[in-house]
Amino acid sequence: MPDTPQPASKRGLGVFLLVAGVLGLLAAYELSVEKVLTLSDPEHVPSCNVGVLVGCSTNLESWQGSVFGFPNPFLGMMAWPVVITIAVALISRVEFPRWIWIGFNVGVAGALVFVGWLIYQSIYVLDVLCPWCMLTWAVTIPTFWAVTLDNLREGRIPSSARVQRLAGAWFGWIPLITVVCYLVVILLAQAQMNAIPRVMLDLQNLFG
Template identity: 50%
Template structure:
């Protein structure tokens, strides 16, 4: 389904909503990082419990993979989907190279989030869940699914009209795919929790 024949309103609105949520989470993490730098012993608002907190993540090497706090990536990066969403609602049309670049950026964000999820659950120096990070995960995952399908239906990935039409029909399944992805992450969390419990019991007995 050519983008020239239809304006992707729902997709555009989602990009705006996801950007606002993602940017807010990144901003909150950045503020907590500033507080942590000023006072390493500060009780951060995101530190809910031993297992749910952002302080440990922010203070780890995984929290600044590129030499600066990861939230800065979010503050800058979420501006792109916000711009695209607003522009689409205004009727803007983007060339194929633009969509390809945008898709690459969303894909990199998704891969980075998957890596961070794995680090949060399985890295020996972490083993905690960050509330603001999870909020970021919750919008990055559906944004990736929706963007890949949109780039298929608008002709970025293929000119085959049947494939484009199929991708357009699959957009309705993005919410279900997102719920299944959330369920998979929850399952990993539960299994990791059982592993940790088993290790504790083993240490005791």
């Protein structure tokens, strides 16, 4: 296959996915290490425990932290390298067949649903905000929008010409869409947990 020029938007998507994948893998790695250290030493205090509201211990020790019978971060250790691989391939101008893009979209959609459920559990059940978990949420949300809107605008997901045009227009608004999603999470956390003052108090105790 000849080496045809790739649209700048595809390489830009690749760069974004690379950054998101690296950050997601970092979060999964840190949580995995803390889980292993906690299992090997029940007295271990995770470094991500900032205060009463901000910490990892509650999440890691809960059943929500091992939904599939093993620690959730292990999923990230398996999934984020896939995102990184696809990102590097895009930057290197590799063209993927449609079925890979559809499979990728199914994967990021599943990740978003799982993250949404974890956000609910953290805010409404566990009453704690895990820093590395929040980093995972932060990169999963725009990853879903970027992959989904790109697939729609390119017609990989069967859709009308109007939907493709809308997806192409919305693609440029992904930063704003992401910020709106973040604000929704923040508002939910504030309404249920009185999160902002409690986070500030934790940080004050940490650095004060």
